[in-house]
Amino acid sequence: MHNTTLPIGPQHPSIKEPMCLRIRLDGNNIENADLRLGYVHRGVEKILEGKQVDSALYVAERICGICEVSHTAAYLSAVESAMNISINDKVKYLRTFLIELERLHSHLMWSGFLAHEIGYETLFMYSWRERERILEIFDKYTGGRVHHNVSKIGSNKYDLPENSKKFIFDRLDAVAKHAEKYRREFEKDNIIKARLENVGVIPEKEAKRYCLVGPIARASGYKVDVRKDNPYFAFDQVDFNVITRNEGDAWARTLVRMDEIQESVNIIKQLINNMPNEKLPKPELHMNASGEAVGHVEAPRGENFYYVKINSGYLERAKIRTPTLNNIIILEKILKGYELGDVPVIVGSLDPCFGCLERIMVAKDKKIEEHDEDSFRKKYCEIQKPEVSYD
Amino acid sequence: MTEWVFFVAAPFIALLLQGIRRKLNARMQNRIGPPVWQPFLDVIKLVQKGKSDSEGNLNFFFVIAPIIFFITTWVMFLFVPFAIWSFEFDFLLLIYLTILSGGLYVLAGFASDSPLGVHGAMREMITMVVYETSFTLCLFTFIVISGTLTLANYPPEGLLLQAPLAAVILYLIGSIELKITPFDTAEAPTEILEGFSTEFSGAGLAFLELGDAMKFLFFCVFIPFLLFGTGNMWLFALLVLLFVFIFTFSKVTTPRFRVDQVVQVYFVVLILAVINLAWVII
Numbered sequence: 030m031h032n033t034t035l036p037i038g039p040q041h042p043s044i045k046e047p048m049c050l051r052i053r054l055d056g057n058n059i060e061n062a063d064l065r066l067g068y069v070h071r072g073v074e075k076i077l078e079g080k081q082v083d084s085a086l087y088v089a090e091r092i093c094g095i096c097e098v099s100h101t102a103a104y105l106s107a108v109e110s111a112m113n114i115s116i117n118d119k120v121k122y123l124r125t126f127l128i129e130l131e132r133l134h135s136h137l138m139w140s141g142f143l144a145h146e147i148g149y150e151t152l153f154m155y156s157w158r159e160r161e162r163i164l165e166i167f168d169k170y171t172g173g174r175v176h177h178n179v180s181k182i183g184s185n186k187y188d189l190p191e192n193s194k195k196f197i198f199d200r201l202d203a204v205a206k207h208a209e210k211y212r213r214e215f216e217k218d219n220i221i222k223a224r225l226e227n228v229g230v231i232p233e234k235e236a237k238r239y240c241l242v243g244p245i246a247r248a249s250g251y252k253v254d255v256r257k258d259n260p261y262f263a264f265d266q267v268d269f270n271v272i273t274r275n276e277g278d279a280w281a282r283t284l285v286r287m288d289e290i291q292e293s294v295n296i297i298k299q300l301i302n303n304m305p306n307e308k309l310p311k312p313e314l315h316m317n318a319s320g321e322a323v324g325h326v327e328a329p330r331g332e333n334f335y336y337v338k339i340n341s342g343y344l345e346r347a348k349i350r351t352p353t354l355n356n357i358i359i360l361e362k363i364l365k366g367y368e369l370g371d372v373p374v375i376v377g378s379l380d381p382c383f384g385c386l387e388r389i390m391v392a393k394d395k396k397i398e399e400h401d402e403d404s405f406r407k408k409y410c411e412i413q414k415p416e417v418s419y420d
Numbered sequence: 421m422t423e424w425v426f427f428v429a430a431p432f433i434a435l436l437l438q439g440i441r442r443k444l445n446a447r448m449q450n451r452i453g454p455p456v457w458q459p460f461l462d463v464i465k466l467v468q469k470g471k472s473d474s475e476g477n478l479n480f481f482f483v484i485a486p487i488i489f490f491i492t493t494w495v496m497f498l499f500v501p502f503a504i505w506s507f508e509f510d511f512l513l514l515i516y517l518t519i520l521s522g523g524l525y526v527l528a529g530f531a532s533d534s535p536l537g538v539h540g541a542m543r544e545m546i547t548m549v550v551y552e553t554s555f556t557l558c559l560f561t562f563i564v565i566s567g568t569l570t571l572a573n574y575p576p577e578g579l580l581l582q583a584p585l586a587a588v589i590l591y592l593i594g595s596i597e598l599k600i601t602p603f604d605t606a607e608a609p610t611e612i613l614e615g616f617s618t619e620f621s622g623a624g625l626a627f628l629e630l631g632d633a634m635k636f637l638f639f640c641v642f643i644p645f646l647l648f649g650t651g652n653m654w655l656f657a658l659l660v661l662l663f664v665f666i667f668t669f670s671k672v673t674t675p676r677f678r679v680d681q682v683v684q685v686y687f688v689v690l691i692l693a694v695i696n697l698a699w700v701i702i
Contacts (some may be wrong), residue, residue, distance in 0.1 A: 035535045043610040057542070057679065146610050148601050148676030154449040220602050220675050369539065370678040373610045 032060075034367070039068050043146055044385040050360075050376070054369060059293055062364040064357070069383055074266025076173040077347040082315055083107055083182060085344050089335075091335045092349070094175055095138070096384055098124075098131040099328030100349075101180045106261055106324030107335040112315060114183045119307040123185050125263040126300045127177065129293045129325065133204065134163040135329035136293075139380050140211060143283060144387045146373040147224045152211060154210075159207050162200040169193060181312035188309055193418070194301055205294045212287035215280075225280035229363045229375035232277055239359045242352045245379060255327040267299045279378035313363035330380055340368035353382045430497045434633040435668040437598045437640065441668050445554050448672045454541065455586065455627065459633065466626035481531035486627035489524040492517055492635035494636040500638070501656065502680040509614045511569045513557055519552050521635060525616055532619035540615015543679050544606040550686040551596050556591045557693040561700045562646055571608070576623035578649030587647055591666070592689050599632075605682050633675040640664050 033054050039047040047068035053060040073092055077085050089104035090097055102124055109116060141156030164174040170189060171177035179186045215221055231241070236249035246253050254271045258265045272288040274281040321338045331352030338346040356379050365376055426433075439456035446453020498505040499514045522544065529541025565582045568577055580587060596603040607614045617628050644659035677685065 031533050033538075035539070042613065057539075146677070148604065148608065148610065149450045149674070151672045152675075154451060158450060204495070220677060223677060223681055224678060368678070370605070370608070370611050370681070 037372060037376075039285035041349060043261045043382075044376060045142065046381070048381070048383055050364075050367070050372070052364070052372065056369075058276055059341055059364050061359060061371070062361045063347075064361055066383065072348055077344050079305060080344050081343060082112075082339055082344055084178070084317070085347070086182065087178075090176065090178060090180075092232070093351075093382060095135050096131060096328045096330065096333065096351075097176055098127045098180075099326050099333045101177075101414070102128055102262070103326040103328075103333045103335040103349075104325045104337070104347075105180055105182060106326060107322050107337045108182055108324070108339065109335055110324065111282045111320035112182075112318035113320070114315075116183055116305050117310065118305040120183075120185050121263040122300050122304050123189070124180065125267070126189075126297060127179070127295045128262070129300070130163055130186055131168060131317065132168070132329045133290060133293045133297075134160050136209065136290050137163065137204070139213070139286060139329075139377075142285065143377045146377040147221065148414050149221070152214060155207070157193060158334065159211075166200055168198050169180050169196060176216060182309045182315055184310045184312045187314070189301075189304070192262075195290060198298070201294050201297060205291060208287065208294075210292075213282065215287060219270050222280060225283060225378075226276075226278060228279045228367065229378055230278045231359060235362075235414050236277070240355050241331075241359065242355045243271075243328070244289065244330070245282055245356050247271065247273045250275040250290050254334050255325050259325065261324075261326060263300065266303070267296050269296050279374050282378045292328070330334040331355060351382070353380075357381050423504045426502060427497050427504060430494060431630055432460075432632060433479070433632070435463065437637055437664055438633045441545065441636070441664055443554060444668045446667065449670070459629075461688075463626045464628060466621075466629070467623050471622040471624060478568040479531055479533070480493070481527055482533070482619075483624070485528035485531055486624045486631065487525055488628040489528065490631040490634070492521045492524060493631045493638060496498075496521070496638050497634075497641075499545040499571050501641050501650050506570060506572040508635065510571050511563055514554055517549075518555070518597070518638075521631070522548055526695060528620070529616040532616065533583065534619045536612045536618045537616055539612045540606055540608075540618075543578055543608075543612075543615065546679060547596060547603075547606065547686060550673040550683055550690055551593055554589060554690045554693040555593045555597075557690075557697050558586050558593065559646075561586050561693075561697050564697070564700050572644075573647070576649040578645075578647050578651075580647040581694060583700060585692060585699070586642075589689055589693050589696060590599065590643050590646065592686075594643060594663075594667065595615045595670060596686070597688055598636050598639055598667060600671045602670075602677045603682055604676055605679045606669075636667070639666070 034195045035052045035054055037050040037052060037061065038044050039049050044050075049065040051063040051065065053062070072086065072130040077088055086101065086104060089302060090101050092100045105124075108114075123369065136162040137156050139375075141153040141160070143158065144150075144152035167177060168174050170187070170193070215225075231239075231245070236246045236251040241249070241251065244252060250273055252258075252271055252273050255261070256269070257271050269292050272285050272292060274285055278294045319340050319342075321336075323334065323336045325332050325334045327333075328351070332355075334350040334354060336346070336348040360376065360379060360381075364372065436456065436459075438459040439454070442458065443453045443456055465529055496514065496517050498570050499510055503510070526541045526544050528547070529537040529544065532538075561575075562579055562581050563569060565579050566573070568574060592603075594600075599607045607616070612618075617625060620628055640663040644656055648656065648659055650656050
């Protein structure tokens, strides 16, 4: 029974999205791991090219189901700075409000997911119950629980409904109270600690070397957060802490996320209390603008980066770099030396989001081709000009 | 007569207890849960389904292991709680049967010819070395105290007061035998997709599930039988339900240990079992 290769995925209970991890085992210990992706590739960047900037927003919103707002916000941030559109404080506050709500829902969902990985189904059910409260707030404001469609270039479709402050605060208080309880469970429970402590350790040096982002970097003591480093929307007007820990293991990553839930609740309360009394500008179409810019947003998993080049109101090029792309690279390295039972914990603690990640990779004829930007464009995106003869 | 009715109805009672357990589990997790008769529907559905045609599964042990597993667990009810089939040294045969049912589980895992099944079987074997030894030592304590090797002569008032430490050991052994968290490492759905039963389908899986349900009933009956005896049948039935609740509560409120951690815990249990036996003998 020495040296077996065990496939984890593409369909497996410990991963929520399709990926294949082929693990080479020596007995029960991992010798090496081989990550294969490409199961949900949709060619989003190519779809975006040539679209009118207002309609491309609808594609950006649908890149990911979990971090939908972050993609929208990063896209809008890039497009607005490319076209020199300034937005008023009201719009800034509303967007910040949505981004933080999304962080809450993503972290709660993730904490339940990690509990499921280590066989703690009850905590999984309870965490998702709290997430439901956040989805209710989304539903009240946008009419959609997962996909919201409220953002417009330079504006927002709707204002917060009247008298919704109590509705939102009630739910936030309940979430904060219960999340604190679950945090204590993660921090104090001996079995959870035995499963998470010293598993998948990433030292700070490695975190910097691999350019990790988000809670994973912060759990290794690498203080990187776009909200503080380069404040966008209303993040310069709210008071919050960047949570860091120094252990760098799966346990630290869990606690960083659980602490961020409390910070997010505080941010949202500040935003609602200080919401400016301005009118939302009327959304308009942008047919003639040109420009080139980048936008970045701190998504629940880390920095979400957009580059856009606009020509006469149409996207000439869009480049998206999602946080999972930065974070997944270290997976094969940190899996080595641990045992089979640690695989779900390590994969789960990185919180990969493959809907975001997979945009440039082609699975064809059972062979996976990996491309950089240029070779991908050359092979698949260049329009073949028909040969015209004038004879 | 009651004895034979209980023996014949054991699979049905076991499935009903599974239903109660699932309902309890769901209520504790803030869910509605399936109806109590859901395990019956599951087994009926599985029996109606065909088996998989995978080439790796066309071996004799793959077909036979679930059936023998089911029969072995059923036969255990000939001895406990009513001594229907009684002879000298039947206590030892019962110990052998409980170990055999674990062994057949391992056989099913190896016979499934899948890396996941083999890993499940390996994990079970690693832990079996420790927990079956503790189980046997713990049962020897009861043999020494009661001074009998025949279950028909077992004292009907139970032996909890003479061996209180054995109660803790039996509960821990029950948890790992029944694959209840934190000791369900051998099944671990998120790690090895339930190991043994991954490759099984149709009637084979139905027999495995039935066997599992009956093993659960057996331990819920066997532990009160040893500790509290069968003197008062109503009290005994209540205690059986209490153990169903305790095991369900344990499953709901704990995460899962890793395999090396399970072995560490059961080394402590083994030491406890030795101390328990030594204390009783001295």
